[in-house]
Structure formats: C-alpha cells, structure tokens
Amino acid sequence: MLNTFDILETIKMIDEEHLDIRTVTMGISLRDCASDSVNKVADKIYDKICRRAEKLVATCDDIAGEYGIPIINKRVSVTPVSFLCDSVESDDVIPLAHAMQRAAETVGINFIGGFSALVHKGFTLGDRRLIGAIPQALAETECVCSSVNVATTRAGINMDAVDEMGQIIKSTAFLSKEKDSIGCAKLVVFANAPEDNPFMAGAFHGFGEAECAINVGVSGPGVVLSAVERAGNCSLSELAEIIKRTAFKITRMGQLAANEASRRLGAEFGIVDLSLAPTPALGDSVARILEAMGLEVVGTHGSTAALAMLNDAVKKGGVMASSHVGGLSGAFIPVSEDAGMIEAAAACSLTLDKLEAMTAVCSVGLDMIAVPGETPASTISAIIADEIAIGTINNKTTAVRIIPVYGKGVGDSVSYGGLLGEAPIMPVHSGSSSSFIARGGRIPAPIHSQRN
Numbered sequence: 523m524l525n526t527f528d529i530l531e532t533i534k535m536i537d538e539e540h541l542d543i544r545t546v547t548m549g550i551s552l553r554d555c556a557s558d559s560v561n562k563v564a565d566k567i568y569d570k571i572c573r574r575a576e577k578l579v580a581t582c583d584d585i586a587g588e589y590g591i592p593i594i595n596k597r598v599s600v601t602p603v604s605f606l607c608d609s610v611e612s613d614d615v616i617p618l619a620h621a622m623q624r625a626a627e628t629v630g631i632n633f634i635g636g637f638s639a640l641v642h643k644g645f646t647l648g649d650r651r652l653i654g655a656i657p658q659a660l661a662e663t664e665c666v667c668s669s670v671n672v673a674t675t676r677a678g679i680n681m682d683a684v685d686e687m688g689q690i691i692k693s694t695a696f697l698s699k700e701k702d703s704i705g706c707a708k709l710v711v712f713a714n715a716p717e718d719n720p721f722m723a724g725a726f727h728g729f730g731e732a733e734c735a736i737n738v739g740v741s742g743p744g745v746v747l748s749a750v751e752r753a754g755n756c757s758l759s760e761l762a763e764i765i766k767r768t769a770f771k772i773t774r775m776g777q778l779a780a781n782e783a784s785r786r787l788g789a790e791f792g793i794v795d796l797s798l799a800p801t802p803a804l805g806d807s808v809a810r811i812l813e814a815m816g817l818e819v820v821g822t823h824g825s826t827a828a829l830a831m832l833n834d835a836v837k838k839g840g841v842m843a844s845s846h847v848g849g850l851s852g853a854f855i856p857v858s859e860d861a862g863m864i865e866a867a868a869a870c871s872l873t874l875d876k877l878e879a880m881t882a883v884c885s886v887g888l889d890m891i892a893v894p895g896e897t898p899a900s901t902i903s904a905i906i907a908d909e910i911a912i913g914t915i916n917n918k919t920t921a922v923r924i925i926p927v928y929g930k931g932v933g934d935s936v937s938y939g940g941l942l943g944e945a946p947i948m949p950v951h952s953g954s955s956s957s958f959i960a961r962g963g964r965i966p967a968p969i970h971s972q973r974n
Contacts, residue, residue, distance in 0.1 A: 527932060531870055541742045541772065542589055542592040542594050543593040543739070543740055543741075543775070543776060544594055544595060544740060545595040545720050545722075546582050546736060546738050546783050547736070547737045548734065548735070548787070549599045549718070549725075549731055549792060550575065550598060550600050550734055551731075551734075552606060553605075553729075554570075555567055555570055556606055556609045557609065558610060559610065559611070560612045563606050563609075563617075564620065565621070567600070567618060567621040568628075570964050571600065571622070571634070572625050572629060575598050575631065577787060578596050578629060579596045579629065581719065581783060581786050582596045582783060583760065585786075595632050596631050596632070596762065597633045597634065597737075598625075598626065598631055598633075598820075599719075599725035599727045599905065600636035600686075600727050601726070601727050601729065602636060602729075603615075603622075603638060603639075603652060604638065604652040606648070607617065607647070607648030607649075608647055609648075613651055615651050615655050617813075619637055619660075619662070619663055620663065622634050622666050623665055626666070632710075633723070633725075633845060634667065635669065635723060635726055636667075636725070637652065637656070638668060638669040638670065638671075639670050639671070639728045640670075640707065641672060641680055642679075643674075643677040643678075643711075644680065646747075648879045653690060657696075660705035660709060661697035666708065667708045667709070667710075667723035667725065668710070669709070669710040669723065669724045669725075670683065670687055670711055671712040671715040672906070673712075673714070673732060673913065673914045674683050674713065674967075675914050675915075675970075676966055676969065676971050678914065679713070679910055681963055681964060682963065682964075684903050684907050685900075685959050685960070686700070687711050688901075688902040690709075690897070691706055691711075691924060692899045692926060694706050695926045697926060699895075699928035699929065702930070702936045702937075704925075706924065706925040707723070707890065707925060707938060708723045709923065710724040710740055710923045711910070712913075713919065714913050714914070714920070715919065715921075716728075716850060716919055717729070718735070718793045718848045719795065719849045720735050720737035720739040720795050720849055721739050721797065721799065721849065721959075724923075731792070734787075734790065735784075735789055735790040735791055736780055736790070736791055737793050737794075738783070738794050739776075739795040739799065739849065740776035741798060742769075743805075743806050743807055743810070745768055745772060746768050746769070746836075747807070749768040750815060761815065761831075761865070762834070762835045765832060766836075766842075767839060769796060769836045769839025769843075770839040770840070770843045771843075772839075773839065773843035773847070774843045776796065776844070777794055777843060777846075780792075780794050780846075785813055790934045791894060793847060794844045794848070796839075796843075796847060797849065797852055797853065797854055798832075798836060798853045799861075800862075802858075802864070802944070808829075808853050808862070809847065809861070809863045809865075810862045811830065812860065812862075815831075815874050820871070821867075821872030821877075822858065822871060825876065825880060826882070829880050829884050830884075833853045833885070836853060837852060850919060852886075854884070855877065855880060855881070855884060855886075856890035857891055858890040858891075858892065858936075858945035859890055859943045860943075864944060864945060864946065867948060869890035873948070873949075874905075878909060885919070886920065887912070887913070887922055888923070889944070890923055890925070890942070891925065892935075892945040893927070893944065893948055894926065894927070894932060894949075894950070895927050895928035895930055895931070898954075900954065900956035900960070901951075901954075902924060903955070903959045904955035904958065904959055905922060905950070906922045909921070914965075914968065925945075931947055932948070933947065
C-alpha cells in the first residue's frame with residue numbers, strides 16, 4: 523500500500539536533492555553484423571543501432587513525464603567492436619567508429635559505448651586493429667566511447683596490453699590536444715569489466731547478454747548527503763542503516779524506470795546499477811557525503827574507512843530493492859565530476875596515492891584524473907598496472923580513466939563543462955617505472971582465482 527510520507531519524500535528527493543535516473547542505456551548485440559568488407563560492417567552497425575534504438579529517447583522522455591522522474595542521459599552500448607574487426611579484410615577500422623557516431627546522432631543519444639576490446643589473456647588481429655584505431659576514433663567522434671579490459675582475476679594481468687594502453691592514452695591525448703585532450707575522457711582501461719555496465723565511458727554489451735537489453739543507472743549522492751546530515755550525531759552502525767534504507771528507496775525508483783523502459787521498447791530488463799554517480803552540481807557529491815560523516819576534508823585519514831562503509835551500505839540497500847542489481851553498483855569518486863573531490867584535489871588534500879587506496883573499497887577506480895601532459899607513457903602504464911592489480915587481487919572491477927593534458931602541468935586546471943566537469947592537474951611520482959613495464963608478459967592470476 524502506498525504511504526503518503528514515502529510519496530512526499532520521493533518528491534522532495536527529486537525536487538531538492540538531485541535524485542534522478544542518471545542513464546537508461548540500451549545494450550545492442552552486433553554479432554550479426556560481421557562481413558569481410560569494413561564498409562558493409564559499418565552500414566550494418568548503423569542500421570542495427572538505428573532500428574533498435576529508434577524510440578529510446580522518446581520512450582525515456584515519456585516515462586520521465588508520466589512518473590515525474592528525471593532521466594538525464596539516454597545511451598547505447600554495443601558488443602565489443604573488436605570482434606567485428608577480425609572478419610574484415612582491411613586494417614583500417616575507423617569507419618566503424620564513424621558509423622557508431624552517425625547512429626548516435628540519428629537516434630539522439632549523448633554517448634555510445636563499445637568501441638572496445640577484451641584482451642585480458644591475449645590479442646586477436648581484430649583486437650590489435652581496434653586498439654590501434656582508438657586515438658583517431660576518439661579524436662574524430664564526439665559520442666563514441668572506448669574501453670579495453672586488460673585483466674581478470676581468473677586470467678591475471680596482460681602487461682603487454684597495459685604497456686600498449688599507456689602509449690594509446692598518450693596518442694589519444696595528443697590528437698585531441700586542441701580540446702585539452704578530451705579524447706582520454708572517453709577511454710577506460712579495465713580489470714574485471716562487467717558486461718552490463720550502463721555508465722560511460724566503460725559501457726559495452728557483453729557476449730553473454732541478450733539481443734537487446736535495458737540497463738539503468740540510478741544516482742543519488744544528494745539524497746544520501748541529506749539523509750546523513752539529518753541523522754546528526756548518531757553511531758556509525760546507525761548511520762549505515764540510514765544509508766541502506768535511503769539506497770533502497772533510490773533503487774526502487776530505478777527498478778520502476780527499468781521495467782517500464784524494457785516493456786515499452788520490447789527489450790530484456792537487464793540490471794539496475796545503483797552507483798552513487800556524482801556531478802559537479804552543488805550538493806551532488808560523494809566527497810560531501812564523506813565529509814558529512816565526520817571527515818574535515820576528503821582525502822584525510824579515515825577517508826578509506828568512511829568510503830568502505832558508504833559503499834557497503836549502498837550495496838546492501840540496493841540488493842534489497844531489486845533482484846537484478848548489476849553493473850558497477852557502489853560509489854564513484856571521479857575527480858573532475860565531483861565538486862568536493864575537485865576542491866580537495868586542488869587543495870592537495872586528495873592525492874593520487876590516496877585516491878588509489880580509496881578505490882580498493884569502492885566502484886570503478888582512478889576516474890577522470892588529469893595529470894601533466896608531459897607524463898611519460900610508461901608512467902601512465904604503471905598507474906594503470908597499480909589500479910588493475912587492486913581489482914585483480916580483490917576480485918572486483920577497477921578501472922583507470924586518466925587524462926595527460928597536453929600543454930598543462932601541476933598548478934593548472936582543465937575544464938570540460940557539463941557532466942565531465944573540471945579538474946586540477948595532479949602530480950605523479952617522478953621515479954621511472956619504464957624497466958618494470960617493459961618486461962611485458964603476464965602477471966599470473968592470484969592463487970585464490972583457482973576455485974574449481
């Protein structure tokens with residue numbers, strides 16, 4: 523039975539506390555788009571996306587209007603495109619990225635993910651073609667996002683891929699240097715990448731997914747912040763319970779939107795991702811939640827423990843609200859997209875090392891980190907290796923989205939606007955890691971991966 527208080531509380535969450543559906547992402551299988559001609563594949567990609575996602579934006583707008591739930595982003599993810607690159611006779615696969623861009627423009631979405639490769643245990647010819655094309659593809663498109671999975675707990679870490687991704691990130695930054703290297707904001711390097719992630723830039727439609735599926739990402743840092751502030755001086759166990767109940771309410775709204783969208787679009791209901799995804803908007807910050815819990819500033823001692831508690835409580839509340847929780851589901855700490863993180867990083871309270879420690883207990887990893895443009899590719903690869911090792915050893919998803927901003931150094935900042943926000947250029951360690959990275963090969967899977 524509907525409770526009047528619950529209805530009014532939800533209205534307040536939407537009106538005053540930034541509660542929204544952050545994204546409805548339609549996953550589309552491209553497994554029937556293979557051909558030996560790259561131009562034929564490009565045409566098939568365009569046609570398939572346009573056919574499947576033709577009504578995505580209008581349907582989401584209808585749901586938002588009928589239920590009063592803001593749906594901020596409408597997106598598409600596709601099967602990792604590298605597998606289509608195996609079948610073509612050309613090494614030039616840039617037309618596939620252009621086809622994805624044209625399709626995104628036609629159906630009216632803001633991002634499309636899946637210019638991706640899964641190379642945690644090795645490369646195919648198609649993987650090498652796609653990875654080599656990433657810098658040009660991201661420089662020449664606005665909506666296309668790319669991801670590369672370089673490790674899993676079961677396979678270990680493909681250090682040859684880690685080495686190459688440092689170079690790819692540098693090339694991507696150079697080719698988009700006129701826009702402050704923004705191409706790197708659309709590129710993620712993963713360990714244990716989920717197949718049903720609705721959030722960009724890491725979304726792709728996994729090989730184990732249905733022909734077409736709807737994955738919804740909810741977000742509510744402002745709602746959780748308000749709940750923590752109202753809780754006052756309670757114990758941490760009481761605070762965890764309050765956060766858990768709040769996450770339950772947020773996720774129920776996501777479940778409603780996912781059910782409606784999948785039904786109306788004739789797609790499978792995939793998952794609800796209950797991640798706390800911040801924005802630069804005032805009050806929509808994970809950092810501010812941690813500070814409301816009792817930290818003077820995020821990044822100080824105790825930040826990792828506070829984040830661990832927050833992340834766990836969010837997950838517990840979410841899994842009670844939906845039987846199909848997936849994706850990343852937790853707390854995001856992207857520096858450029860969180861007003862509190864931006865402020866702490868600018869004041870040097872939040873360092874790259876502390877961020878790395880915090881990623882051991884939350885979703886994703888080192889996200890939207892701006893570093894000096896002169897940072898060597900080997901250093902970027904080493905930063906990736908450290909973060910990927912955390913995910914591999916802890917059997918969790920971690921990722922790196924790092925931006926070496928050409929022409930800028932420590933003390934400067936970069937502004938991308940919108941959800942991408944702005945970020946101070948953070949320092950990196952000066953000691954070289956090049957000899958370690960150059961060894962190549964694979965870091966073997968941890969012993970606890972042997973579970974059969």
